Amino acid sequence: MDTIFTRGPSLNNRLALAIALSVLLIFADHKLDAFQSTRVYLNSIMSPLQYIANLPKVLLNESAQRLTSHQALLADNERLTNQNLKMSEQLQRFNVLQAENAELRKLLDVPVKPQVRKMVAELMAVDNNPFSQQIMINKGALDGVYLSQSVLDDRGIVGQVMEVGTTNSRVVLISDVTHAIPVRSLRNNIRFVATGNGAFDELFLEHVPHSVDVQEGDMLVSSGLGEVFPEGYPVARVSSVVHDEGRPFATVTAQPLARLDRLKHLLLLWPQQEPDTETEQQAQESSRAATQQGE
Structure with a gap:
């Protein structure tokens, strides 16, 4: 079966x-x-x-x-x-x-x-060289940008223009080792020179004698010397003061107020705003009227 x-x-x-x-x-x-x-x-x-x-x-x-x-x-x-x-x-x-x-x-x-002319610029690129602190912005000669022009962010001075192209420019930051900026202390108006050391968060104050009155927390603003940066803009805040009697000068470091490692929108400054035509004409007419009344 x-x-x-x-x-x-x-x-x-x-x-x-x-x-x-x-x-x-x-x-x-x-x-x-x-x-x-x-x-x-x-x-x-x-x-x-x-x-x-x-x-x-x-x-x-x-x-x-x-x-x-x-x-x-x-x-x-x-x-x-x-x-x-x-x-x-x-x-x-x-x-x-x-x-x-x-x-x-x-x-x-x-x-x-005098009032200053301002223009907003935007970050385009950051230099890949680890020994250089430089950036590119989207404003150039067509926008009136010039060499050594001051550049700021919403907190303080960022740097200055070092190369100008037609539509973009290269900016060297205050943290670059080749850059120096004259500053003064808001507390006592003592003047210093702040130089970069290649780090975004630290500046050095050069040749500070031990007898100089400088303290941690002192606000440093641009002094206007050198006619590059306008006077009175924030630059850095003193973060450390070390007095070593074995050295001729004190070691003073400051932290930049500008956020150099996260820049996006920047501000370009001109030394003096061009006078308005209408305002200038009104001033001339007022001057002429005063002269006629005096006569």
Whole structure:
């Protein structure tokens, strides 16, 4: 009597047959590249399934990123709103002080400091040379940029223009080893020369005698000497004062106020703003009227 299920090959024979077929397929694929078109078709068929399987992950990542960006925008908006209010209050006081200062200068027969022309520039590239602290900005000769022009950020002096191109310029930072800037202390008006040492967060004050009154935390601003940097702009804050009697001078270091390692938007300064034509004409007319009345 025949059984319902006929008995097939043994397990060993099945294993040997599977191994032989596998080796044959591997050889044909490796040497003859016989299944290249088959793989292309299979990948084309499986591609929609892969996208569908990956869709939940993509949606979750985009949702989380949008939520994070929205929260960051809200936080930045609140921070900038508060900062705007504080700056508005300081600007109001500054306008009053500026008017009082102008009146006092007139009484003392001291010329009023001229207004400066400003232009916003953007960082284009950073020099890859580890021994050089230089950057590129997107303003050049077409924008009126000139050699040795002062460059600032929102906190203080960044450096000066060293090369001017047609549409871009190269700026050397105050932290460069070849750069020096004359500064003075706000506390006692003592003058120093701050030089870079190749680090973004440190400047050296050169040739400071042990007897000079300099303390940690002193604010250093540009002194205006050398006629490169305008007077009164923040430069650095004294971070360390070491008196070693075995050395002729004290070792004084300062930390730049400008964020030299995270620059993005910069400010170019001109030494004096060109007078407005209408304002100049009004001044001339007033002068003529006063002369006629005097006659």
